[in-house]
Amino acid sequence: MVSLAINVDHVATLRQARGITEPDPVLAAGICELAGAQGIVVHLREDRRHIQDRDVRLLRQTVKTKLNLEMGATEEIIDIALEIKPDMITLVPEKRKELTTEGGLNVAGQKKKLQAVIGRMRKAGIPVSLFIDPDSKQINAAHEVGATFVEIHTGRYCDAATEQRRDQEFTLIATAAEEAYELGLRVNAGHGLNYLNTRRVAALGTIEELSIGHAIMARAIFVGLDQAVREMLALLPAR
Known part of the structure; x- marks a missing residue:
């Protein structure tokens, strides 16, 4: 069965909107695990717009279960990751003006930098995933720089306005995942997945x-977090 890792950033977004202590993403993570989630994901952004250092610690x-720290490849956040030692990190592109991560990492354009970061993480025993678009060039580059995982960006598939375009984007995801798997990379996927489009991926x-x-946290407003997690888990096929 494909596993489900839940990003609790949006719990922190709601908290930071009021500048208070609630709701707590740490408590939310515990509820997600008790409901059956196999991992927790948080993005410690350079601008600290949602998740804070305290949360990660x-x-x-x-x-x-498993703590996956999403992060940009900046020295400050690298140092925090090396200190805290999450179960894995996912390197993502990061722009200050974006609402959320807008696309995959350009691995092919910064091989030397990423190879150095991966080497530092490997010495600390921290596996590295690279968040990439479903593109052969980026997959090959991820393999060349020594990543353990790739996370295939599913955003264009999720945002497709027509069934034809959605099918095209799904084919790109499926092909990219197969290419990565054949190279020996472990493959994850995410971004924009919801209760209507997840089953296929x-x-x-x-x-x-x-x-x-986002989809799980939005659903949780209406049915509660425990139920929202269980509903998503029910969509995942057994293998």
């Missing part, structure tokens, strides 16, 4: 894990 102490045998956040 507490999550490292409390997450019982989850059925791909090359994908180990889906990272989903």
Whole structure:
């Protein structure tokens, strides 16, 4: 069965909107795990717009499944990752003006830099995933720089306005996942997945894990977080 990792950033976004202490993403992560999630994802951004250093430190102490730290390849965040030692990190592109991560990392255009970061993480025993578009050039570059995982960006598939375009984008995801798998990379996927479009991606045998956040948190407003997690898990096929 493909596993489900839940991004709890949006819990922190709601908290930061009021500048108070609630809701707590650390508590949310615990509820997600109790409901059956197999991993927790947080993005510690350079501008700290949602997840804070405190959150990551507490999550490292409390997450019982797997803690995946999304991050840009900046020296400050690299140092924090090396200190906290999450179960894995996912390197993503990061722009200050974006609402959320807008696209995949240009691995092919910064091989030397990423290879150095991966080498530092490897010495600390931290596997590295690279968040990339479903593109052969980026997959080959990810393999060349020594990544353990790639996370295929599913945003264009999720945002497709027509069925034809959605099918085209799904084919790109499926092909990219197969290419990465054949190179020996472990394959995850995420971005924009929801209760209507996840099942198709989850059925791909090359994908180990889906990272989903916004859809589950939005659903949780109406049915509660525990139920929202269980509903998403019910969409994932057994293998």
